[in-house]
Amino acid sequence: MPRVGIREVAAAAGVSMGTVSHFLNHPDRVSAEKAKRIQEAIDRLGFVRNNAGRQLRLGHSMTVAYIVPDVSNPFFATIAEGVEQRAAQAGLSVFVANSGGDQAREDSYLDLFEEHGVRGMLVASPRSIEARLAAIRGRGTPSVLVGQRAGTPAQPSVSIDDVSGGYQAARHLVEIGCRHIAFVGGPLGIRQVADRLQGASNAIRESGGAATLEVIEAEPRVIATGHKVAAELTGRPAGRRPDGIFAVNDLLGIGLVQTLVTGGVRVPEDVAVVGYDDIEYAENSLVPLTSVRPPHEEFGIAAIDLLLRVLGEAPPAPDHQVVFTPDLVVRRSSDRGQSGK
Structure with a gap:
């Protein structure tokens, strides 16, 4: 069956x-009356817009790409919602x-989207990727690094101050009386994980020896890993068990809490637990x-807004590296009634 075009719709x-x-x-x-007739004709004829032709006329694509390391993680899913919401407002579609x-899969997507001529890319990667993005930028496809602060001014980025976040988590545990705190997560070669550990270490150092920090490197950062770590901790003698845990993300934290509680450990009375990402x-x-x-x-919205500025479709930003400071949200898992936060 021949493809229906604008001529047939008209x-x-x-x-x-x-x-x-x-x-x-x-x-x-277009007037409301004509718009109604056109839409009815489109629906009746099954017209599908040819965006390739439109891209040729405009001289650029109306599509951006967002590459994430773990789409099953709810944190990345909520960022994607913000990306799609703001992109739609700007008349852009999102892949x-x-x-x-996986680095090979990440490289494959970078190649694919560059070949397809997307307008720009948002890239969240667990590894150092700036050199690769710089090469792609040099060939005409701009990008925003999502989740880690770029090391060079030429690379736009939207990130979180994870050192501050780690500091807030560990300081809170010290303030509620925890003296043996465990940091659970990994791998430490990932910038965000290392920054959260750095922040926690700063808070322990500030305690003046009142608290110690044990690092338990654990991956992948999923609920099942939290179960596994908690099972090991509950098997320890009570005196060697941490009384406070900072999990590098919420999935680990949820798994830790579930297994601690089912193993007879009271949360937060025996062990207080803090996660990350909310x-x-x-x-x-x-x-x-x-x-x-x-x-x-808001994070996803900020990433698209920054990309639009790079593309010249929004007022230029004073800084191409946007950094958000996170906040601590205290709930039952660490609420011992001693912190007013």
Whole structure:
């Protein structure tokens, strides 16, 4: 069956091809009565817009790409909602790709989206990727690094002050009386993980010897890993067990809490637990989880806004590296009634 084009839609709606083009590209220029007839013709004929042709006319794509390392993590899903919301407002479509944390798959998506001529890319990566993005930028495709601060001024980025977040988490545990604190997460080669550990270490150092920090490197950062670490901790003699745990993300924290409680350890009386990301599941955990909250949808919105500035479609930003400071949200898992935060 031949492909239905603008000519056929115009004939069916009784309008000119130019009016159909306006309806598709500038609907505000078409009267409500003609718009209704055109839409009815599109629905009846099964017309599908040819964006490749539109891209040729405009001289650029109306699509951006967002590459994430773990689409199953609710934190990245909420960022994607913000990305899509703001992109739609700007008339852009979004391709979301899941690299699964695998470098080969990430490289493949970078190649694919560059070949398809996307307008720009948002890239969240667990590894150092700036050199690769610089090469792509040099060939005409701009990008925003999402989740880690760029090391060079030429690379736009939207990130979280994870040192501050880690500091807030550990300081809170010290303030509620924890003296043997465990940091759970990994790998430490990931910038965000290392920064959260650095912040926690700063808080322990400030305690003047009142608290110690044990590092338990654990990956992947999922609920099942939290179960495994908690099972090991509950098997320890009570005197060697931490009385406070800072989990590098909420999925680990939720798994830790579940297994600690089912193993007879009271949370927070025996062991207080703090997570990171404040995903939806944190508040609805078996014991509602205290968590460090970065922006969620706002983070994705900020990433698209920064990309639009780089593309010249929004006022230029004074700084191409946007850093958000997270906040601590205290819930039952660490609420011993001693912290007024």
